[in-house]
Amino acid sequence: MQPTRVIGLISGTSVDGIDAALVEIIGTELDLQVELLAGETYPYPDELRERILDICAGAAVSMAELAEIDDAIALVFAQAAQNIQVGHPPATLIGSHGQTVFHRPAGSCVSGNILPNPQSLGYSLQLGRGAVVARLTGITTISNFRVADIAVGGHGAPLVPRVDAYLLSHPQESRCIQNIGGIGNVTYIPPRCDDWLTQIRGWDTGPGNSLLDLAVQHFSNGAKNYDENGKWAASGTPCYPLVEQWLSQDYFHLPPPKSTGRELFGVTYLHQCLQDSQAYQLSPADVLATITELTAASIVNSYRAFLPRMPELVLLCGGGSRNLYLKHRLELLLESVAVLTTDEVGLSAAFKEAIAFAVLAYWRQLAIPGNLPAVTGADQEVVLGEIHQVGTG
Structure with missing residues (x-):
């Protein structure tokens, strides 16, 4: 079996930059093997980081501003994907988690309060449009990993x-x-x-x-x-x-x-x-x-x-x-x-989360479930992520 080269991208809650991992993957589950070819953290531009932190802290933002920030994050993620490949054979797939700016799991603790309706679905918003990443890199991109788990009653986290x-x-x-x-x-x-x-x-x-x-x-x-x-x-x-x-x-x-x-x-x-x-x-x-x-x-x-x-x-x-x-x-x-x-x-501590989203993207292409209901509270196993094909937006 030939290995599949995949890029995993994520910026976490600290908003300190995009962790990018270029990996080769073979196998599927118990026989899964991952080799890290390159790992790098690419800092956000200062102004963009501050704007993201403001939004995470609850600052008011218009829909027009949100769209601009969504695109700006996607651009930085796409640049990270392009840069991590320099000196290596090109990847054929990207798993991009994006940047979480809001997370409200159903029935969970938000701002110190329990949501009044535990039967309501949760909500999680990651910016950095996968369609834009696919278009700018020319590589099929999987993004928006959390929504499928949330749709079947899960928290959408943790997914690793x-x-x-x-x-x-x-x-x-x-x-x-x-x-x-x-x-x-x-x-x-x-x-x-x-x-x-x-x-x-x-x-x-x-x-x-x-x-x-x-x-x-x-x-x-x-x-x-x-x-x-x-x-x-x-x-x-x-x-x-x-x-x-x-x-x-x-x-x-x-x-x-x-x-x-x-x-x-x-x-x-x-x-x-x-x-x-x-x-x-x-x-x-x-x-x-x-x-x-x-x-x-x-x-x-x-x-x-x-x-x-x-x-x-x-x-x-x-x-x-x-x-x-x-x-x-x-x-x-x-x-x-x-x-x-x-x-x-034997697994990079610095880039394990980015590696995980590369694997989740790989599983998405193979239609292998990525969540664990016992962990997230979902009703069932589901495949995770939305596929953005090159040239289709």
């Missing part, structure tokens, strides 16, 4: 657990694949057995880098966008009473399936955290250490509350996997559970 299952499962070992992007999400994978797919669990654990990045920007007056290696936070002392107060937030106690985003853990939430911290007279480093502790504790607490048993191994990926202080806090809270990165088992 099925990919995680086939790329990172183990015959004897239970594993948690913990992505730490702007929002954290986990895939729990039991040892492979006859009905192992039905035992996989996954959900958004809560804030990943989103609050930390916003706090760093606040305390540095915009001079820094993130805390490199967690050094600033590591110089402070966590305020544990404040962590316990923040962990009482409703979202952390909702059982899966559940998903969240900047709609909850965004600017408004940070301002509340900063206000709460004033009572303890915390330094900026102390606040960062306390927010880091919230991120780590929310992850570990969710394992203890919602998993059938604790995993034997936790594999970190996403930008937060490079935060050494956060990793250290996770190791201490997880006690006897080993913590590695997916790099250490």
Whole structure:
């Protein structure tokens, strides 16, 4: 079987740029194999990034402005797809997740409230039109991955657990694949057995880098966008009473399936955290250490509350996997559970999410389902993504 070259594209909740992965894929499910040929993050132009962040924070936008931003994001995604191929044989398929600017799962927690009608369908909006990406690159593009799962009653998130299952499962070992992007999400994978797919669990654990990045920007007056290696936070002392107060937030106690985003853990939430911290007279480093502790504790607490048993191994990926202080806090809270990165088992931690959307696009062409109903809450398995053929718009 000849490998298929696919490009995966995604910009996550942190809105720090487009992660692009050029991969070769062979096999389908249990025999799935992926080789990363190239991976790169392409930053957004500053003005476009700020406009995206404004929209994510709830800024008013006209339909005309929204259309312009949609096209501008598609252009940057198309350029990333073109650039990642330089020096490599061309791809024949693109899986473009786009940029999420709003996510409201049915019956989930939005702005601290439970939606009044849990039977209503959720809503998720990703900008960066797949039709434009296909037209500009000349490559068939799959986009809008979340809507098919939402249409059958799912949250539309997280969508990577099925990919995680086939790329990172183990015959004897239970594993948690913990992505730490702007929002954290986990895939729990039991040892492979006859009905192992039905035992996989996954959900958004809560804030990943989103609050930390916003706090760093606040305390540095915009001079820094993130805390490199967690050094600033590591110089402070966590305020544990404040962590316990923040962990009482409703979202952390909702059982899966559940998903969240900047709609909850965004600017408004940070301002509340900063206000709460004033009572303890915390330094900026102390606040960062306390927010880091919230991120780590929310992850570990969710394992203890919602998993059938604790995993034997936790594999970190996403930008937060490079935060050494956060990793250290996770190791201490997880006690006897080993913590590695997916790099250490052969799958790029930096580009795993982009790789996942390349695989989902590949599965879409083969009409293989991409969701896991036990994870998203959907009524059934469905193929994910809308196909935009070259020249058809």
